[in-house]
Amino acid sequence: MHSRTIKCFISVAESLNFTKAAHENFVTQTTISRQIASLEEELGFSLFERNTVKVVLTPAGRSLYCDLKRIVKECDAVISKAKEISTNIKGTLKLGYSTDLGPKCILDIIPIFQDLNNNVKITLNQETPINLISQLQNGSYDIIAILTPELHNYKDIVSVPACRYNILLAMSKNHPLATRSEIPSKDLRNYKICTASKRDAPGMYEYALEAFRKDGYEPALLETDTYESQKLMAILGEGIAFYPDTGEISEKDHRLSYAHLTETHHSYSIDYAWLQDNKNIYIKKFIDTVDAFNDR
Incomplete structure (x- = not known):
């Protein structure tokens, strides 16, 4: 026939x-x-x-x-x-990153990936961690950048380490600790700390709480829903914001003072994650780019 x-x-x-x-x-x-x-x-x-x-x-x-x-x-x-x-007709790679991260964690990789795959269209959006995982599972995203603790207990998701950062503290210029460049964790015990909300980022919330306890105290946590919300609360003097020390935060807002967190169990560990059965051929190419970037 x-x-x-x-x-x-x-x-x-x-x-x-x-x-x-x-x-x-x-x-x-x-x-x-x-x-x-x-x-x-x-x-x-x-x-x-x-x-x-x-x-x-x-x-x-x-x-x-x-x-x-x-x-x-x-x-x-x-x-x-x-x-x-x-x-090599244009393909698509749908990327997402968490609202409790700055975009630098993923923007560093995109230009390198595009140089190697210049016919691939990339879309990039930001979501709360809980929504990010849900939309990864339903196919709305191919790869997400998310804090490692959020990925626990998801057997259908695989991931690789993207980067790891120390903690940078951000606070109002009128804050009692604003003149210090380094602050041991124990010195925060009497101040409110801005953290990801338990509703939107349950994994990171529990991780932060456990890290404070390992540092020797029970923190006064002020839950926020986004990266920008943490900054706003810090500017208003409502609390101290925690950020990954990527070098980009301190360039953003002159209304804040910054300090490195020391003597702590806290760190920012970020993963790139994707659904195990996603057949998009550009996922592997993106992850290969990440590996090459991290090996530099």
């Missing part, structure tokens, strides 16, 4: 008209009639019932049409995918 014969059969089955099917395939009616007759002989059963009034599919013909139509569609998709790979 040749592909051209299959195409002619599908045309006749859909139009139920040999003349129209012949025009669609740029052949004569006699040619298409011979192809159908040859196919029926090859298969050993009739595909159409013909009379002077109309053409109709036999039950066997209808079954064959439905299955061949599906197979042809699948073959077209397979060929299209292979063409994209062979010609």
